[in-house]
Amino acid sequence: MSRRRVRTRRAALGLAFTVAAVTALSGCSALGSDSSDGASNGGGNLEKPKIKVAILPTVDTAPLWLAQDAGYFKAEGLEVEAIVAASGQAAMTKAVSGETDISISSYMPFFVAKATGAADLQLVADATSVSPKSVAIVTVPNSPVKTVTDLGNKRIAMTAKNTASDLLAKSLMKDHGVDINKVTWVQMPFPNVGAALQSGQVDAALLPEPFLTQTAKTAGAIPVIDVNTGATQDFPLSGYGSTRKWVQANPKTLAAFQRALQKATSEMNKDRSKIEPLLVKYAKIDEDSAKLLGLPSFGVKLDPRRIQRVPDLMLQMGAITSPVDATQMIAPQTD
Structure with a gap:
């Protein structure tokens, strides 16, 4: 592949995972459970001192979670109630419907909603990007797949069409000259991949953490190729979003949320x-x-140039049919 083509794909790449992993957590988490105390500082200055976030x-x-447990939200006069969603798409839908104020999701649903006119959304905070050993295409030792070039004509698991597990795998394979049109794509949620690999239902799958480590433990999964390489290096995975209407109506509340989240993210990046x-x-x-997880990179602030890789890839791969300017979707960022 020419350098120009690699640069084009790298500039276009960026997508996060729509993670379908609801575990033992119930519909309403423990976050924000200390509501009796109210806000410790400046709660009266916020348009909405109590908010719900789909997570x-x-x-x-x-x-x-760190911002909540360490009291950073409370110090900003903000009480956060976390509502667990089944997927990134479901989380975004909760914000669009007004069930929650903010949601975390893979970036893709936000851009699909914008491109199709389904909702007018803004990105309010960054969450994660790919880092070494945080996302990989995996197989099992008895699989016929040994290298990335073996993926042609094989059965590969994905969560759904045009999700990150679909588009990132295809992009990575294209960069290595694999004909993705000859692949059989098998749809399944991440938690089911280990058993499918063991039984031979699929030959390989793209997995993010924590499923990468968990599938290695339960099914002996081994990496075929790390996604954090070449054109797929350092691309955005997930972020927080809300409706433009909510962002415009609650600038002080949003700034308080951003400050607390940024403080927690900075601390986590150091320790x-x-x-x-x-x-x-x-x-x-x-x-x-x-202890074993390959953690993603946690972003402190949204970078428009980096986030633009998301809709560019989606347009290139046919997930959306019209261009989207990421800059126009990024809400004001606090210092």
Whole structure:
């Protein structure tokens, strides 16, 4: 592949995972449970001192959990109630419908909604990007797949068409000269991939953490290729969004949310030990797995140029049919 083509694909790449992983958490988490105390500082200055955030019980949500447990939201005069959603799409839908004020999702549903006119959304905070060993195409030792070039004509698991597990796998394979049109794509949720690999139902799958580590433990899954390489290196995975109407009506509330989340993210980036207990407590990941996870990169602020890789890839791969300017979707960012 020419350097020009690689650069084009790299500029276009960016997509996050619609994670369909609801674990033992119920519909309303423990976040924001200390409502009797109210806000400690400046709650009266916020348009909405009590907000609901649709979340996923995954690694991506760790900064929000830290901001809650460490009292950063409360220090901003903000009380946060977390509502667990079944997927990124479901989380975004909760914000669009008004059931929650903000949601975390893979970036893709936000851009699909914008491109199709289904909703006028804004991105309010960054969450994660790919980092080494955080996302990989995997197989099992007895699979016929040994290298990325073996993926042609094979059965590969994905969560759904035009999700990250679909588009990122296809993009990575294209970069290595694999004919994706000859692949049999098998739709299934991430938690089912291990059993499917063991039984031979599929030959390979693209998995993010924590499913990468969990499937290695339960099914002996081994990496075929790390996604954090070449054209797929460092691309955006997930972020927080809300409706433009909510953002415009609640600028002080949004700024308080952003400040608390940024503080927690900065702390986590300096000290991994702050993350692991949160994964055990909220994502229900066992302690051994929490120590082994290849963590994604946690973003402190939204970078328009980086986020633009998401809709560019989606347009290139046919997930959307019209261009979307990411800059126009990014809400004001607090310092």
